[in-house]
Amino acid sequence: MRPHGVIALTCLALSLLGCSKDVSIEPEMTIGLKNLPGHFPEMEFPVENEYSEARVQLGKFLFYSKMLSSDYSVSCASCHAAEHGFGANTATSPGVFNRPGVRNAPTLTNIGYHPYFTREGGVPTLEMQVLVPAQEHNEFDLNILDAVERFKADSLVQSMSQKAYGKPLDYKVLMRSIAMFERTLVSKNSAFDRYAFQGDKQALKTDELAGLRLFYSARTNCFKCHGGFNFTTYGFENNGLYEVYADEGRKRLTGLPEDEARYKVPTLRNIEVTAPYMHDGSLSTLDEVIDHYDSGGRSHPQKSEWLKPLHLTPMEKDQLKAFLLTLTDHEFMNNPKFRN
Ligand code: HEC
Numbered sequence: 001m002r003p004h005g006v007i008a009l010t011c012l013a014l015s016l017l018g019c020s021k022d023v024s025i026e027p028e029m030t031i032g033l034k035n036l037p038g039h040f041p042e043m044e045f046p047v048e049n050e051y052s053e054a055r056v057q058l059g060k061f062l063f064y065s066k067m068l069s070s071d072y073s074v075s076c077a078s079c080h081a082a083e084h085g086f087g088a089n090t091a092t093s094p095g096v097f098n099r100p101g102v103r104n105a106p107t108l109t110n111i112g113y114h115p116y117f118t119r120e121g122g123v124p125t126l127e128m129q130v131l132v133p134a135q136e137h138n139e140f141d142l143n144i145l146d147a148v149e150r151f152k153a154d155s156l157v158q159s160m161s162q163k164a165y166g167k168p169l170d171y172k173v174l175m176r177s178i179a180m181f182e183r184t185l186v187s188k189n190s191a192f193d194r195y196a197f198q199g200d201k202q203a204l205k206t207d208e209l210a211g212l213r214l215f216y217s218a219r220t221n222c223f224k225c226h227g228g229f230n231f232t233t234y235g236f237e238n239n240g241l242y243e244v245y246a247d248e249g250r251k252r253l254t255g256l257p258e259d260e261a262r263y264k265v266p267t268l269r270n271i272e273v274t275a276p277y278m279h280d281g282s283l284s285t286l287d288e289v290i291d292h293y294d295s296g297g298r299s300h301p302q303k304s305e306w307l308k309p310l311h312l313t314p315m316e317k318d319q320l321k322a323f324l325l326t327l328t329d330h331e332f333m334n335n336p337k338f339r340n
């Protein structure tokens with residue numbers, strides 16, 4: 001057990017910088033952490049797509065297959081690469097015929113827990129999400145029925161499909177198996193998880209704990225949007241990136257002016273490896289992200305009231321970053337089950 005004294009001492013050291021009295025109690029007691037479940041939740045599978053290893057294997061095969069794209073040049077993994085936490089390390093990612101993408105490819109870490117998909121939240125299930133890159137002109141640009149046709153004579157895929165769903169590959173098998181593979185991309189063994197869910201109070205170092213307290217404080221409000229075990233409320237928010245946005249965000253779906261430039265709050269899991277950041281990949285490093293929040297963001301009619309200038313000291317910025325780095329799950333990142 002980490003002695004309470006260490007926490008109290010850090011708090012003492014921080015007290016001049018605004019560490020409030022109630023922080024001297026165990027960090028779990030602070031409001032944001034209190035809302036975490038006592039355990040890391042189990043993945044739920046839809047009834048029509050119950051878990052089986054054969055389904056995962058087929059889905060993984062298809063996730064890495066370039067046969068899904070019209071010119072055979074890209075797979076899901078081209079934009080959602082395991083080594084980048086199933087995100088991309090470029091602001092946008094080209095699709096077929098090198099056609100430029102429009103948004104930053106988000107991480108698929110713990111994607112099976114999301115209640116809806118894409119930044120405007122317009123796609124209700126992971127199964128349906130598979131159709132999005134298929135039909136996008138600048139992603140796969142290949143009708144899913146044509147993709148299925150391509151595997152007709154592929155005896156390996158056909159036998160995998162039989163084993164997984166008891167029938168030849170069709171569009172439902174394709175959508176379901178890929179979604180199945182995605183649901184296995186569970187990250188729950190970061191240092192933060194060991195600290196918060198596995199009772200290992202040594203898992204976080206002093207500066208990381210100081211960062212955790214900043215993250216879960218009313219001073220920064222980070223947890224208000226990046227709350228819960230997956231570091232997102234799945235709400236739609238504007239974080240003041242621009243005064244004028246090129247991308248309309250959730251308004252694209254709802255048409256409502258109040259949804260302009262609101263984006264689904266992204267998870268922060270494995271954030272260290274998913275740079276660049278934001279819907280357009282315009283911020284390259286975590287330091288830039290922290291500086292952005294420190295400034296309070298640019299004024300925009302939809303900007304959340306939770307954002308305001310923070311006046312973080314250089315030490316506090318380092319602590320916040322140290323905390324964000326504790327969300328990297330090395331076991332997840334090195335898991336051979338996820339790799340091609
Ligand atoms: C050319 C690049 C590209 C390819 C290929 C691609 N994606 Fe994506 N993916 C993206 C981008 C960009 C977004 C963000 C879309 C948005 O926010 O509107 C995205 C979003 C997603 C999301 C939603 C994430 C969230 O947080 O809501 C999932 C799930 C996903 N992709 C899975 C897949 C799967 C499965 C495949 C293969 C069938 C695939 N993607 C192929 C670029 C790509």
Ligand code: HEC
Nearest residue numbers: 220221222225237239263265266277278279289293304306
């Ligand atoms: C009002 C809600 C809100 C608050 C408060 C907030 N964020 Fe965010 N955060 C967002 C949204 C929305 C995005 C995505 C914006 C976009 O895509 O352009 C985001 C993006 C990020 C990203 C980039 C994620 C990625 O994958 O691109 C990081 C890192 C981040 N926030 C950290 C923080 C930290 C640290 C704090 C506290 C200092 C904080 N956030 C406070 C809503 C919020």
